[in-house]
Amino acid sequence: LDNGEFDEALHVAENAVAKGQFDEAELLKLNELRQKVAVAFFKQKHYENFCELAILSELDPREVLAMFDVLLPFPSGFQPRMMSACGTDDDFSTAFVEMRIFLENYLRKVRELRWAKEFARDIDAVLLRLMSEQKVFLNPEDMAMNFRCSFVDCCEWMRANDRRKFLISIAFCFGDCETALVLSRELSQSEKILLDWINFLLKVGQDGGVIDGLKECPIKLNHSKVVESLRCDQSTLIRYLEEIKSLQVTLIVSRKPVQQIRLCICIT
Numbered sequence: 001l002d003n004g005e006f007d008e009a010l011h012v013a014e015n016a017v018a019k020g021q022f023d024e025a026e027l028l029k030l031n032e033l034r035q036k037v038a039v040a041f042f043k044q045k046h047y048e049n050f051c052e053l054a055i056l057s058e059l060d061p062r063e064v065l066a067m068f069d070v071l072l073p074f075p076s077g078f079q080p081r082m083m084s085a086c087g088t089d090d091d092f093s094t095a096f097v098e099m100r101i102f103l104e105n106y107l108r109k110v111r112e113l114r115w116a117k118e119f120a121r122d123i124d125a126v127l128l129r130l131m132s133e134q135k136v137f138l139n140p141e142d143m144a145m146n147f148r149c150s151f152v153d154c155c156e157w158m159r160a161n162d163r164r165k166f167l168i169s170i171a172f173c174f175g176d177c178e179t180a181l182v183l184s185r186e187l188s189q190s191e192k193i194l195l196d197w198i199n200f201l202l203k204v205g206q207d208g209g210v211i212d213g214l215k216e217c218p219i220k221l222n223h224s225k226v227v228e229s230l231r232c233d234q235s236t237l238i239r240y241l242e243e244i245k246s247l248q249v250t251l252i253v254s255r256k257p258v259q260q261i262r263l264c265i266c267i268t
Contacts, residue, residue: 075153104130120148138169177209
């Protein structure tokens with residue numbers, strides 16, 4: 001293994017285990033060897049060999065993710081145990097740009113495996129970080145992935161890496177519409193941004209969040225533009241007209257002379 005003869009090292013170890021009639025201690029040693037060889041394959045960019053051996057040996061994916069400073073820290077505070085055993089490369093993280101697509105696909109695959117549930121929180125948090133490298137927002141398919149990290153696990157890293165727009169979509173993904181609107185306000189008090197988010201929520205089937213968000217809207221909106229955005233979803237449009245506009249009518253009634261009440265209701 002020290003000489004880079006990975007296949008030979010595995011062959012020797014597997015033969016030894018076979019001759020020992022699968023002693024449990026020897027099996028554990030063999031699996032540890034497989035994990036070390038998998039990490040070595042990864043560092044040599046032999047991705048197919050790495051992926052096969054890493055899954056076979058149930059390698060904790062954080063052992064290789066820890067090589068990329070840009071993806072750290074892990075929400076759980078995990079520290080890799082194999083780095084010293086396999087050696088490190090101070091310049092390894094410079095290869096991140098060319099490897100991030102592979103890393104994302106690898107994590108998408110591993111997160112579905114039974115044995116990876118133990119690492120689910122860190123895997124999903126890092127997966128979201130990788131996804132934010134490729135896109136501005138989560139798309140509807142992404143939002144259906146049932147991420148097992150929390151908004152708090154994502155917040156600090158996304159803010160530090162100027163991924164606030166992506167963080168907004170994470171907030172919506174976790175059903176935290178209030179936080180999403182607060183973040184939108186931090187970015188801009190633009191009416192257009194909030195209307196864009198209405199359209200986004202309707203596309204991903206979060207129509208309930210639209211009404212809640214409009215109730216807590218931090219800026220004054222042009223209601224005719226809101227109605228135009230909601231025309232594609234009649235049920236949400238009706239709820240908006242019933243709940244939001246009724247509040248406006250109540251305010252007008254409390255401020256206008258009695259003779260103007262009927263006219264105001266007709267206009268709204």
